[in-house]
Amino acid sequence: MEGAVRHDEPEPAPPGTPPPEVVHRIHDRFLIEVVEQLGLCPFARRSREQGRVHRPLFYSTPPATAPAPALVADRIRQLVLAHPDAEIVLVTFVSPTPRPLWPSARAFDDFVRSVRQDYARAGDPMFFMVGFHPQSGRVEPDESPPRLTPDSLVPQLRRTPDPVIQCIRAQELERARAQAQQARHARLVAEEKDPVVRNMLANTIMTDSTLSADIARHNFEAVARGEGRARLEAAIADIQRERDEAYAPWWKRQR
Numbered sequence: 001m002e003g004a005v006r007h008d009e010p011e012p013a014p015p016g017t018p019p020p021e022v023v024h025r026i027h028d029r030f031l032i033e034v035v036e037q038l039g040l041c042p043f044a045r046r047s048r049e050q051g052r053v054h055r056p057l058f059y060s061t062p063p064a065t066a067p068a069p070a071l072v073a074d075r076i077r078q079l080v081l082a083h084p085d086a087e088i089v090l091v092t093f094v095s096p097t098p099r100p101l102w103p104s105a106r107a108f109d110d111f112v113r114s115v116r117q118d119y120a121r122a123g124d125p126m127f128f129m130v131g132f133h134p135q136s137g138r139v140e141p142d143e144s145p146p147r148l149t150p151d152s153l154v155p156q157l158r159r160t161p162d163p164v165i166q167c168i169r170a171q172e173l174e175r176a177r178a179q180a181q182q183a184r185h186a187r188l189v190a191e192e193k194d195p196v197v198r199n200m201l202a203n204t205i206m207t208d209s210t211l212s213a214d215i216a217r218h219n220f221e222a223v224a225r226g227e228g229r230a231r232l233e234a235a236i237a238d239i240q241r242e243r244d245e246a247y248a249p250w251w252k253r254q255r
Contacts, residue, residue, distance in 0.1 A: 003028030004048065004055035004090055007079060014061040016096035018247045023057060023094055026161050026243045031090070033235050038228070040157055040219050044088070052087040054079060059094045066093070066101045066111060073118035076167060080125055089127065089167040092160075098244065098251060100163050105133035105155065108163050115165060126170040132158040134240070150216035153224050159236050161243040 004027070008020040031053070036045045047053050056079055058067055072091060080086050095101050102108035112131035119127070137155035139145050146152040223232040 004053040005051055007056035012057055014059050017059050017094055018250045020057055022246050029239045030160055038223055047087045052085050054086050055090045055092055057092050060101055062096050064095050064097050064101055069114035070118045072115045087169045091165040093163045100134055102163055105136040108133045112165050127167040129165050129167045132160040132164040132166055134159055150220040153220050154216055161239055
C-alpha cells in the first residue's frame, strides 16, 4: 500500500475545495515522510502496508462550519464496522479557505473530546482518539514556551496539513504494549549474557511497559534537537508548502 485506504463522501469536493486525490496525496506524505520515516510510531508502517490505515474525508462548504461531533462519531463507527481489520483511522477535515475549520489546536481538542464521548456511548469496538492540527504545539502570545521534554514535544509532532482525528484500535495498542514487554525481557536477558549484544541493543525503543512513555522518549531522542529536529521541521514545512500550493487553485475558484 502506498498510502492510507481512501474513503471519500459521495460528493466529496464541494466548490472551493481540493479534490480527494489532492488531499490524500498531501496527507500520505505526512504519514510516510514524517510518521514512518522519522520513526514516530512503531506500528504505523506495518498497519499501512497491510491496508489497515483508513482515511475518511470531511469537507466543509462556505462559511466553513465544522460538522456535528455525533455525525463524525457515527461515520467512524460505520467505517470500523465495515472494515473490522481497521487499526488506524485518520479522520481528515478539509476547509474551503486557507484557514482550518478550528482556529487553534485547543479548539480542535475540545471538538475531538466531544467526538470521543459520542463514539464511546455506543460501545465497542474501542478506539483511542487524539487530535492533530496545523498549529499543534504553538505557543500563544501571552504564554512562555514550555521546557523541552518528551511530553512537551508530543504536540509539536502532531502538525498535520489539515485537522485530523487519529483513531487507534485499542487492541492494536495492547498488542504493541505486549511486544514492548517482550522486547524489554529479551533485552535484559541479552544484556546479562553478552556485552556485545548489550551494546547493539542500546538504542532499541519499546523498552518498558508504558508504551506511550517509550514512544515519547524515543521520539525525543530522535527528533527533539540537532539533525533529527532539522529533518522534522523541513519535512513538515515542505508538506505544508505543497498543501498550500496544491489547494490554492480551488480556493481561488470560490471567490
